[in-house]
Amino acid sequence: MFIKSLLLKNFRNYTEENICFCDGLNVLTGANAQGKTNAAEAIFLLCTGYSPRANKDRLVIKNGQETAQILGTASSMYGDVSVRIDFNKNDKKNIYVNGLQVLRIGEILGNINSVFFNPSELKLVQESPEDRRRFLNVSLSQMSKNYFYALQRYNKILSQRNNLLKDPNVSLIKDTLPIWDIQLSKEAAKIIKARNEFLTQIAPIAEEKHAYLSDSKETLKMKTESGYYGTEEEIAYAIYEDLKVSIEKDMRLGFTGIGPHRDDIKFTLNGDDVRVFGSQGQQRTVALSLKLAETETFYKRFNEYPILILDDVLSELDKKRQRKLVSATTHLQTIFTATGLDRTVFKNYDYNRIVIENGKVKKNK
Ligand SMILES: Nc1ncnc2c1ncn2[C@@H]1O[C@H](COP(=O)(O)OP(=O)(O)O)[C@@H](O)[C@H]1O
Ligand SMILES: [Mg+2]
Secondary structure, eight states: OEEEEEEEESBTTOSEEEEEOOSSEEEEEOSTTSSHHHHHHHHHHHHHSSOSSOSSGGGGBOTTOSEEEEEEEEEETTEEEEEEEEEETTSOOEEEETTEEESSGGGGTTTSOEEEEOGGGGHHHHSOHHHHHHHHHHHHHHHOHHHHHHHHHHHHHHHHHHHHHTOSOHHHHHHHHHHHHHHHHHHHHHHHHHHHHHHHHHHHHHHHHHHHHTTTSOOEEEEEOOOOOSOHHHHHHHHHHHHHHTHHHHHHHTSOOSSGGGOOEEEEETTEEHHHHOOHHHHHHHHHHHHHHHHHHHHHHHSSOOEEEEESOGGGSOHHHHHHHHHTTTTSOEEEEESSOOHHHHTTOOEEEEEEETTEEEEEO
16 A cells, blocks of 8 residues: 655645655655655554644644645555544534545544654663553454454453542442443453454564574563453453452452553563663664554555655664664665665665755655
């Protein structure tokens, strides 16, 4: 799958621009603060309905404007697909897929798929388990709407359960919880089962990508710590039982102590915890390997690669790793952004160069 064109109207620092992409390598260059990441953000928004860097939709509307619009057309094995998002000041966005408005945000998923990487993705390795769960959620939601809806239902029941746990009426809690917990365990099991499958699939590929990028000097291992395995029914049953056991503790703490909202992924390099012992460069390579592996899991599932967006990644790698990265991405559409174009890195490859200056496309051929 590849994105062919991206129209930006009053989006961030763009007034009205159309950017054309080719299948294969695309390199978006421009000085700092010209709009490279903004364009990358727009593509990701068209894939998932959410921005990796704005927590309010209205933030993407150009200052002083009331509305913004982004429209992307991608080519997929099923033909062309277009996704459009209209943003409004009141944070309510309207989404259109092939011209037809969709009413649920989840309906945007799976039309155009992408894997997005920028320097802040280092959080994935460095920071809290929440960042690693977000990675799982974003990736799995794009792969499966059922996952996305299960997650939505799970979060809703979980927050209601947590509110109930704080209720002073203990007998009310004890009477009500078992009913909630049946629902909660069912949704939890769907999430955990999907994550287990995904991690089983992605781990060996990420390990292989890491070996490639590090010249086989480092051995990456990743594993999850959910502790629930088996069929969906088995997982649901185990969680239900665990919820029963931990009820007193949950009441004392006022929140639910077990479930997929507590999952984590652990990364080790040559046996050492990357989060604790890894250098920045190693952590970056782990995160990058994981993202490259993610593109392969898309391919395994859909027989089609997603769009790979690598925002500002090259500048953080040495020349050798830059060249390795480029050569590892020639089989799918890749959109690199960089402040400058280092021709030696792209030597022998065909690429589409796009120059962005102050929210305008200066060169697109
Ligand atoms: N809502 C907005 N309205 C107008 N300009 C914006 C808006 N949001 C961000 N910008 C501008 O976009 C520029 C940053 O663009 P960005 O794509 O992050 O740059 P870079 O090319 O370095 O990746 C900044 O100048 C910022 O002020
Ligand atoms: Mg940027």
